[in-house]
Amino acid sequence: MAASDLINLSGLLDDAKCFALVRQHRWPEGARCPVCGSGAVIRDGHDDTQPYRQRYRCKACAGRFDDLTGTVLAGHHQPLRAWVLCLYFMGLNLSNRQIALELGLDGSDVQTMTEQLRRGLVAKAPEVELTGEVEIDEVYVVAGHKGQPAAVAKRGGSDAVASWQARRDAARWRRTSHPSSA
Numbered sequence: 001m002a003a004s005d006l007i008n009l010s011g012l013l014d015d016a017k018c019f020a021l022v023r024q025h026r027w028p029e030g031a032r033c034p035v036c037g038s039g040a041v042i043r044d045g046h047d048d049t050q051p052y053r054q055r056y057r058c059k060a061c062a063g064r065f066d067d068l069t070g071t072v073l074a075g076h077h078q079p080l081r082a083w084v085l086c087l088y089f090m091g092l093n094l095s096n097r098q099i100a101l102e103l104g105l106d107g108s109d110v111q112t113m114t115e116q117l118r119r120g121l122v123a124k125a126p127e128v129e130l131t132g133e134v135e136i137d138e139v140y141v142v143a144g145h146k147g148q149p150a151a152v153a154k155r156g157g158s159d160a161v162a163s164w165q166a167r168r169d170a171a172r173w174r175r176t177s178h179p180s181s182a
């Protein structure tokens with residue numbers, strides 16, 4: 001009998017502490033803007049569906065981000081507590097298959113999670129894989145205006161940004177730098 005038949009470990013975890021753990025690892029000296037690197041950030045409420053996921057606004061570039069923005073933990077369907085437990089099980093040297101059993105997840109999902117976690121709890125998502133000329137152009141537009149969301153909006157770059165982001169969860173943090181997403 002798997003342990004998960006006896007105890008739902010995930011249900012015992014405290015969401016608030018999971019997010020605090022991420023913040024502590026990611027910003028031991030306080031939150032910093034993932035777009036421009038400034039430490040001049042203010043708290044800006046919480047995520048609509050995850051009440052402990054702190055949102056921030058950068059005073060330097062007006063970018064918006066939250067605890068998970070730009071990390072491997074963002075843009076995934078698994079709740080943060082599943083990631084934290086996965087990390088814990090990895091520390092116990094459990095196999096992907098064992099972790100999948102314990103978390104009640106698909107084996108391939110867990111494999112993806114452990115691969116990403118090995119790069120670091122808050123490591124940036126892998127670089128976007130470019131597949132065509134159009135996407136390269138869109139990436140160029142976004143990258144060229146990084147930290148200047150107003151300039152992007154004026155030049156109509158927001159559409160390119162939006163369509164690009166719709167396909168690219170990996171670059172999810174870029175959306176938060178755009179003021180119209182508020």
Ligand SMILES: [Zn+2]
Pocket residue numbers: 033034035036037038058059060061062063
């Ligand atoms: Zn900033």
